[in-house]
Amino acid sequence: MWSFRKVANRIDDNRTAQAGQSPVIGLDDVLSAANAIRGIAVRTPLLENRPLNERMGRRVFIKFEGAQHTGSFKFRGAMNRLSRLNDQERAAGVVAWSSGNHAQGVAAAARMLDMPATIVMPADAPAIKMANTRALGAEIIPYDRRTQSREEIATALAKERGAVLVPSFDDPFIIAGQGTVGLEILQQATELGGRLEQVIVPCGGGGLIAGTATAIKGTCPDIQLFSAEPQAFDDTARSLVSGTREQVPPDAASICDALLAPSPGALTFPINHGLLTAGLAVSDDEVRSAMRFAFNTLKIVAEPGGSVALAALLSGKLPAGTGDVAVVISGANVDPDVFADIIRAEDPS
Amino acid sequence: MWSFRKVANRIDDNRTAQAGQSPVIGLDDVLSAANAIRGIAVRTPLLENRPLNERMGRRVFIKFEGAQHTGSFKFRGAMNRLSRLNDQERAAGVVAWSSGNHAQGVAAAARMLDMPATIVMPADAPAIKMANTRALGAEIIPYDRRTQSREEIATALAKERGAVLVPSFDDPFIIAGQGTVGLEILQQATELGGRLEQVIVPCGGGGLIAGTATAIKGTCPDIQLFSAEPQAFDDTARSLVSGTREQVPPDAASICDALLAPSPGALTFPINHGLLTAGLAVSDDEVRSAMRFAFNTLKIVAEPGGSVALAALLSGKLPAGTGDVAVVISGANVDPDVFADIIRAEDPS
Numbered sequence: 001m002w003s004f005r006k007v008a009n010r011i012d013d014n015r016t017a018q019a020g021q022s023p024v025i026g027l028d029d030v031l032s033a034a035n036a037i038r039g040i041a042v043r044t045p046l047l048e049n050r051p052l053n054e055r056m057g058r059r060v061f062i063k064f065e066g067a068q069h070t071g072s073f074k075f076r077g078a079m080n081r082l083s084r085l086n087d088q089e090r091a092a093g094v095v096a097w098s099s100g101n102h103a104q105g106v107a108a109a110a111r112m113l114d115m116p117a118t119i120v121m122p123a124d125a126p127a128i129k130m131a132n133t134r135a136l137g138a139e140i141i142p143y144d145r146r147t148q149s150r151e152e153i154a155t156a157l158a159k160e161r162g163a164v165l166v167p168s169f170d171d172p173f174i175i176a177g178q179g180t181v182g183l184e185i186l187q188q189a190t191e192l193g194g195r196l197e198q199v200i201v202p203c204g205g206g207g208l209i210a211g212t213a214t215a216i217k218g219t220c221p222d223i224q225l226f227s228a229e230p231q232a233f234d235d236t237a238r239s240l241v242s243g244t245r246e247q248v249p250p251d252a253a254s255i256c257d258a259l260l261a262p263s264p265g266a267l268t269f270p271i272n273h274g275l276l277t278a279g280l281a282v283s284d285d286e287v288r289s290a291m292r293f294a295f296n297t298l299k300i301v302a303e304p305g306g307s308v309a310l311a312a313l314l315s316g317k318l319p320a321g322t323g324d325v326a327v328v329i330s331g332a333n334v335d336p337d338v339f340a341d342i343i344r345a346e347d348p349s
Numbered sequence: 350m351w352s353f354r355k356v357a358n359r360i361d362d363n364r365t366a367q368a369g370q371s372p373v374i375g376l377d378d379v380l381s382a383a384n385a386i387r388g389i390a391v392r393t394p395l396l397e398n399r400p401l402n403e404r405m406g407r408r409v410f411i412k413f414e415g416a417q418h419t420g421s422f423k424f425r426g427a428m429n430r431l432s433r434l435n436d437q438e439r440a441a442g443v444v445a446w447s448s449g450n451h452a453q454g455v456a457a458a459a460r461m462l463d464m465p466a467t468i469v470m471p472a473d474a475p476a477i478k479m480a481n482t483r484a485l486g487a488e489i490i491p492y493d494r495r496t497q498s499r500e501e502i503a504t505a506l507a508k509e510r511g512a513v514l515v516p517s518f519d520d521p522f523i524i525a526g527q528g529t530v531g532l533e534i535l536q537q538a539t540e541l542g543g544r545l546e547q548v549i550v551p552c553g554g555g556g557l558i559a560g561t562a563t564a565i566k567g568t569c570p571d572i573q574l575f576s577a578e579p580q581a582f583d584d585t586a587r588s589l590v591s592g593t594r595e596q597v598p599p600d601a602a603s604i605c606d607a608l609l610a611p612s613p614g615a616l617t618f619p620i621n622h623g624l625l626t627a628g629l630a631v632s633d634d635e636v637r638s639a640m641r642f643a644f645n646t647l648k649i650v651a652e653p654g655g656s657v658a659l660a661a662l663l664s665g666k667l668p669a670g671t672g673d674v675a676v677v678i679s680g681a682n683v684d685p686d687v688f689a690d691i692i693r694a695e696d697p698s
Contacts, residue, residue, distance in 0.1 A: 045394035050418055050457075066648035069399055108399075295688075299415035299650040299681035332648035339644075340689035 024267050025172045027218030030179035030211060033080040037180060040112065041076050042068050044181075046188035046326070051297050056313065059194055059324040063185050066301055066332025070136075072258070073181055073208055073330050074105030074168075080177030081166055082109045090115045092162040097150040099125045101258055101331050102168040107136035118163065120154045128335065169207030170265040179211025185326045186219055196223050197323025200280065200309035202330040203227035203236050204259035206268030212328070213275040224277040226318060228308040230254035230284065236272060237279025239264050255284045255338075258305030258331055278319075280312040287311045288342045294329065295343045304338075306331035373616050374521045376567030379528035379560060382429040386529060389461065390425050391417050393530075395537035395675070400646055405662065408543055408673040412534050415650055415681025419485075421607070422530055422557055422679050423454030423517075429526030430515055431458045439464045441511040446499040448474045450607055450680050451517040456485035467512065469503045475684060518556030519614040528560025534675045535568055545572050546672025549629065549658035551679040552576035552585050553608035555617030561677070562624035573626040575667060577657040579603035579633065585613050585621060586628025594618050604633045604687075607654030607680055627668075629661040636660045638696045640688070643678065650688070655680035 047062040065073040082094060093116030096106045103119045110117035119133055123142035134140055143153050158165045167174060182199075189196050199216060201209040206227070213225040227236050232252040239246045245264045254260065264272065282290075287304050290311035294302040302310065309327045312318060318325065396411040414422040431443060442465030445455045452468045459466035468482055472491035483489055492502050507514045516523060531548075538545050548565060550558040555576070562574040576585050581601040588595040594613045603609065613621065631639075636653050639660035643651040651659065658676045661667055667674065 042397065045396070045416075047394070047416055048391065049416075064648075067394075067396055067398075071648055292685075295650055295685065299420055301644055301648040301650065336641075336644065336692040340693050343685040344689050 024271055025176050025179070025211070025214055027214060029172065029176040030183060030215040030218070033076070033173070033176040034180045034183055036083045037076055037079045037177065040079055041180070043184055044068050046185060046192065047298065047300070048192065049298055056325070058322065060313065061185070061189050061192065061194060061324065061326040062298060062310070063181060063326060063328045064300055065181065065328065065330050066306065070101070070104035070108045070132075071331060071333045072101040072105065072306070073178055073328075074101045075108055076180050077171075077174035077177030077207060077211070078102070078105040078109040078166065079112070081171060081173040082106070082113055082115065084173055085115075085164060089164050092164070093117060094166045095120070095154050095158040095161070095163045096166040096168070097121070097154045098168055100129055101333060103129065103133045103138070104136060104333070106166050107133050107138035111137045118157060118161075120150045120157070122150070129333070169205030169261070170267045172267065175207050175211040175214070175268060175271070177211065178208040179215040181208065181328060182212035182215030185212070185328075186216060189324065189326060194324040196220070196326055197321045198224045198226065198318060199326045199328075200226045200228050200312055200318060201328045202259065202305060202308045203229050203279070204233075204305065205261040205265045206236055206272050207265065208328070208330060209276070210268040210271040214271060217275045225275055226312070227272065227276055227279045228312040229279060229281050230256045230259055230287070230308060231281045233259055233261070234279065234281040235262070236264050236269075237281050239269060240273060240276055240279045243273065245269050254304075256287060256305035256308060258303060259308065280317040282308050282311040282315060282317065285348060286315045288345065289347045290314055291339070291342050292345075292347070300329070301332040301334065301339070302329045303331045303334040373620055374525050374528070374560070374563055376563060378521065378525040379532060379564040379567070382425070382522070382525040383529045383532055385432045386425055386428045386526065389428055390529065392533055393417050395534060395541065396647065396649070397541065398647055405674070407671065409662065410534070410538050410541065410543060410673065410675040411647060411659070412530060412675060412677045413649055414530065414677065414679050415655065419450070419453035419457045419481075420680060420682045421450040421454065421655070422527055423450040424457055425529050426520075426523035426526030426556060426560070427451070427454040427458040427515065428461070430520060430522040431455070431462050431464065433522055434464075434513060438513050441513070442466060443515045444469070444503050444507040444510070444512045445515040445517070446470070446503045447517055448606075449478055450682060452478065452482045452487070453485060453682070455515050456482050456487035460486045467506060467510075469499045469506070471499070477684065478682070518554030518610070519616045521616065524556050524560040524563070524617060524620070526560065527557040528564040530557065530677060531561035531564030534561070534677075535565060538673065538675060543673040545569070545675055546670045547573045547575065547667060548675045548677075549575045549577050549661055549667060550677045551608065551654060551657045552578050552628070553582075553654065554610040554614045555585055555621050556614065557677070557679060558625070559617040559620040563620060566624045574624055575661070576621065576625055576628045577661040578628060578630050579605045579608055579636070579657060580630045582608055582610070583628065583630040584611070585618075586630050588613050588618060589622060589625055589628045592622065603653075605636060605654035605657060607652065608657065629666040631657050631660040631664060631666065634697060635664045637691045637694065639663055640691050641694075641696070644692045649678070650681040650683065651678045652680045652683035
């Protein structure tokens with residue numbers, strides 16, 4: 001289990017003054033995560049597509065996390081976190097809250113490690129997400145999202161059972177686990193003869209991009225990292241400018257259900273503030289258009305939140321560059337009806 | 350250019366008596382094709398999915414040719430064929446007929462080699478397929494499929510222009526090019542620690558499976574090869590039993606638009622007869638169910654004809670085995686409306 005002591009040690013550590021090192025985790029934590037999940041997590045493909053290269057006038061690599069266990073990158077961090085628990089902690093199990101990808105990632109990791117997992121989910125969560133999480137062996141505790149607090153329920157439950165609470169992004173092991181995406185991008189782009197200049201990563205709470213940036217900047221400090229967010233949830237983009245953790249207005253809405261975090265994470269933001277070049281934001285229509293491009297041209301399934309980095313690239317939000325670009329498609333868990341409506345529609349002219 | 354002399358030489362060749370060698374092409378032809386298309390064709394990913402492994406009780410590898418240029422394996426054979434033309438032949442260009450994947454594969458290969466390509470397409474072909482082929486720089490000659498013969502039009506055109514006719518499967522270089530799928534499966538399954546026992550490949554005219562079987566049996570003679578076809582177009586399955594090239598009834602219909610060849614090829618069938626264990630056939634409903642599985646679980650796009658091998662596996666048509674299985678998803682060019690209708694529907698209970 002990580003502790004504030006570990007974080008404090010890191011902040012005092014000389015290494016934090018070096019390029020690419022962050023106060024919360026470092027490249028060595030991502031390398032350790034890669035060891036922990038090797039042969040367990042999927043080494044997802046890095047795809048290249050000629051029409052996309054021609055459209056952008058440069059090589060573009062697509063890191064497809066839809067091919068990860070449970071259809072999103074979330075398994076990486078969950079497995080790294082859970083694999084660090086001792087026997088006593090394993091017996092007591094884990095508790096998490098999530099209505100989507102983190103729920104499935106934790107449930108799958110717990111199942112592989114033969115640990116009990118309890119997920120606090122809204123009673124009105126999509127039946128398919130509840131069914132998938134339950135099929136992975138997790139116990140589901142429903143709550144009423146209008147009258148109850150999932151944090152309070154989960155915290156009380158964890159205390160009562162002696163179980164470990166598994167946050168969806170604000171945890172060093174979670175961040176380091178997601179960072180294995182960055183290590184694989186570097187390795188696979190090199191195998192393909194690429195010369196990366198820029199990397200775009202979807203951003204909700206900021207765990208995936210914090211880990212990915214730690215891995216990439218710790219290895220190749222000249223590569224630029226960009227977060228991609230829905231326009232209505234551009235808290236990381238604004239926070240990178242202001243230097244403080246900005247909030248999303250309570251009435252904000254987006255089709256990107258995986259990216260609705262209300263503000264950058266307490267642990268993820270310092271990392272991202274130190275390592276990212278800028279934050280990009282895209283409209284829901286740009287997301288739909290990117291999902292159609294993924295279907296029609298890349299021939300892969302991408303969920304709305306998983307498509308924001310591709311949307312940022314296709315809509316011309318990325319600053320001009322001449323080197324190669326890597327784009328993370330972070331998840332592919334999308335309802336067939338939603339997907340059908342989107343691929344049937346046409347781009348606004 | 351291949352000639353009947355080359356084929357005749359092969360038939361006389363001692364190597365044809367060896368296991369895994371076929372009279373039309375041999376493993377060396379596939380290796381030569383791999384050299385010809387290296388760095389030009391995509392080395393498509395070999396995917397593995399835990400729920401699929403659990404459902405089948407064994408490791409299953411998915412060779413995803415939707416990630417190939419133009420969204421199907423057809424580019425491999427087309428590029429191998431076109432790259433063998435001499436300067437004079439290149440200047441005169443190529444002619445092909447096809448309403449779908451072969452058209453795009455030939456057009457893309459010709460464009461990369463800076464050669465003129467003319468594709469004879471039915472006037473009522475889907476607008477999107479015509480547009481894609483034209484966008485690749487090919488000239489399209491429309492014909493009326495009720496009153497005109499595409500073979501006659503294409504042959505006359507090729508003669509008039511001194512252009513080379515590029516068949517969609519009955520050509521040694523086309524077959525050898527498609528066989529690079531088999532080489533990659535062997536390499537990638539080995540990288541993943543797999544021990545292949547069975548391989549299932551979609552089959553229309555039989556070029557893809559003939560090349561794939563040549564590559565695989567020529568390397569690992571104990572691996573079993575199975576063709577997969579739509580039930581209404583099970584000519585290869587029946588021909589493997591009878592030993593002669595059986596015909597499809599003229600009124601046959603299937604949603605698998607890529608697999609509507611009326612009989613096994615003159616060159617492909619002898620190869621397949623020598624190398625395949627058996628032919629499997631699936632219903633259109635089993636194909637739709639496999640497409641939904643690809644969407645919901647594998648998170649990839651598969652067209653109907655590209656899904657028959659997966660459908661054969663999921664519907665329990667493959668003879669029982671204990672080793673690993675590889676399944677080729679051969680293409681992903683499917684109309685959004687068709688795909689939307691299929692993913693919205695549910696499996697028949």
